[in-house]
Amino acid sequence: MSAAKAPKGTYDLLPAAAERRADIVAIAADVFTSYGFRQIVTPEFEETALFARGVGDATDIVRKEMYSFPDRGGRELTLRPEGTAPVCRAYVEHGMFKLVKPVKLWYYAPMFRYERPQAGRYREHYQFGAEALGSDDPLVDAEVIAMLGQIYDELEIGDLTLAVNSMGDQQCRPAYMELLRGFLTAHAAELCGECGERTVTNPLRVFDCKVESCRAVLSEAPRLVDHLCDPCRRHFDTVLELLRRVGLDPVLDFRLVRGLDYYTRTTFEYQSNALGFAQSTIGGGGRYDGLVELIGGPPTPGFGFGSGLERVTLVAGLDEAEDEGPLAYVVSFAPDSRADAFALAQHLRRDLLVDAECDLVGRSAKAQLKQAGRSGAELALLVGLDDLVDGEVRVRDLDSGDEEDVALAELGDWFDDWLDDDELGGHGHHHGNGNGNPLGGNGGGDR
Ligand SMILES: [Zn+2]
Numbered sequence: 122m123s124a125a126k127a128p129k130g131t132y133d134l135l136p137a138a139a140e141r142r143a144d145i146v147a148i149a150a151d152v153f154t155s156y157g158f159r160q161i162v163t164p165e166f167e168e169t170a171l172f173a174r175g176v177g178d179a180t181d182i183v184r185k186e187m188y189s190f191p192d193r194g195g196r197e198l199t200l201r202p203e204g205t206a207p208v209c210r211a212y213v214e215h216g217m218f219k220l221v222k223p224v225k226l227w228y229y230a231p232m233f234r235y236e237r238p239q240a241g242r243y244r245e246h247y248q249f250g251a252e253a254l255g256s257d258d259p260l261v262d263a264e265v266i267a268m269l270g271q272i273y274d275e276l277e278i279g280d281l282t283l284a285v286n287s288m289g290d291q292q293c294r295p296a297y298m299e300l301l302r303g304f305l306t307a308h309a310a311e312l313c314g315e316c317g318e319r320t321v322t323n324p325l326r327v328f329d330c331k332v333e334s335c336r337a338v339l340s341e342a343p344r345l346v347d348h349l350c351d352p353c354r355r356h357f358d359t360v361l362e363l364l365r366r367v368g369l370d371p372v373l374d375f376r377l378v379r380g381l382d383y384y385t386r387t388t389f390e391y392q393s394n395a396l397g398f399a400q401s402t403i404g405g406g407g408r409y410d411g412l413v414e415l416i417g418g419p420p421t422p423g424f425g426f427g428s429g430l431e432r433v434t435l436v437a438g439l440d441e442a443e444d445e446g447p448l449a450y451v452v453s454f455a456p457d458s459r460a461d462a463f464a465l466a467q468h469l470r471r472d473l474l475v476d477a478e479c480d481l482v483g484r485s486a487k488a489q490l491k492q493a494g495r496s497g498a499e500l501a502l503l504v505g506l507d508d509l510v511d512g513e514v515r516v517r518d519l520d521s522g523d524e525e526d527v528a529l530a531e532l533g534d535w536f537d538d539w540l541d542d543d544e545l546g547g548h549g550h551h552h553g554n555g556n557g558n559p560l561g562g563n564g565g566g567d568r
């Protein structure tokens with residue numbers, strides 16, 4: 122058989138990219154936490170009916186893009202195409218509506234859609250997102266939008282536009298839909314085939330169309346934001362006012378109509394001008410006051426967003442994660458000291474919290490020293506030398522070549538002193554004390 126490849130539309134994250142991804146998610150997680158959001162993890166697949174109901178039968182996602190399959194027990198299942206419906210399902214299933222409102226949840230997970238592969242689009246792609254459930258207060262909308270803005274700030278993503286719109290609600294949207302349908306019917310000859318179809322099934326979706334003639338027609342179409350009922354108008358004005366109050370600059374975008382049926386009132390997107398794609402949204406979402414009830418829960422307003430990690434990674438200003446080697450490389454100088462080297466490396470990692478490696482392929486001492494240099498290690502610990510006193514190890518600074526014999530029992534203190542002496546603080550491998558950590562505590566597991 123020819124060499125196996127990853128399936129079309131998927132990708133591997135190799136170590137440097139995986140580390141950068143983890144850094145980005147960790148930054149987002151810190152911001153979520155600072156706003157009182159807590160993480161939720163839902164299954165990779167759900168019953169197909171959840172998405173058919175919760176996303177909408179007429180949407181492209183449900184009609185063309187889902188990975189749906191019967192399992193061996195005949196259950197109809199679908200790989201999660203989006204994050205909101207599963208979170209709402211869990212909210213209902215676990216009675217979270219009894220908790221203090223709003224219930225604030227965030228997630229990081231892969232999403233699966235059978236899309237035509239193109240730049241920046243994947244069949245398995247990753248999102249982080251958040252949902253605030255249980256309050257229709259415009260402060261929720263503003264807080265969540267501002268939270269995502271802060272995440273992008275901390276990821277050093279510049280040159281962003283915050284686009285906003287209102288989708289109205291059940292009071293004002295039906296009348297607007299009829300108005301729009303009438304307009305589209307009158308201009309049917311100028312619309313593409315797909316928009317002709319959407320006029321009947323889901324007229325709001327025509328705003329997504331990229332065909333030039335459709336866009337020309339739509340620039341003249343009645344706009345939802347001009348047909349809001351009074352409560353929707355007041356809600357939207359308050360959201361805009363709150364966003365400006367915290368330094369954001371929302372721009373009204375009448376085309377910003379989410380393709381999902383459950384969206385109501387505020388809808389928003391952060392758009393990057395740094396990406397070359399026709400569609401430059403890096404994250405967006407909105408209010409979905411009808412969704413929880415639709416999937417069998419009590420009437421519950423909700424507001425949330427999803428943000429694609431692939432695009433975020435492209436525009437994040439963070440430095441590439443460095444390929445870091447171990448701090449110490451243990452070199453065995455005699456065939457019968459391999460077990461000593463192995464045990465010393467384990468002692469360094471487990472007891473002294475020092476990053477360490479030893480030879481695992483049977484290299485000669487000379488080749489081990491070469492590998493120590495190549496690995497990025499700063500120190501080589503030499504064992505099995507004839508002139509070493511029993512119970513001691515020779516430590517060689519791989520930069521300066523300086524050597525010192527250290528008693529194994531004093532190795533922990535030796536490492537603390539060595540790291541303290543390092544004025545440049547470049548020894549980022551040590552997880553214990555004295556790592557230039559201003560708090561001076563044991564920072565083990567701080568990454
Ligand atoms: Zn069209």
Ligand SMILES: [Zn+2]
Binds near residue numbers: 294350
């Ligand atoms: Zn309304």
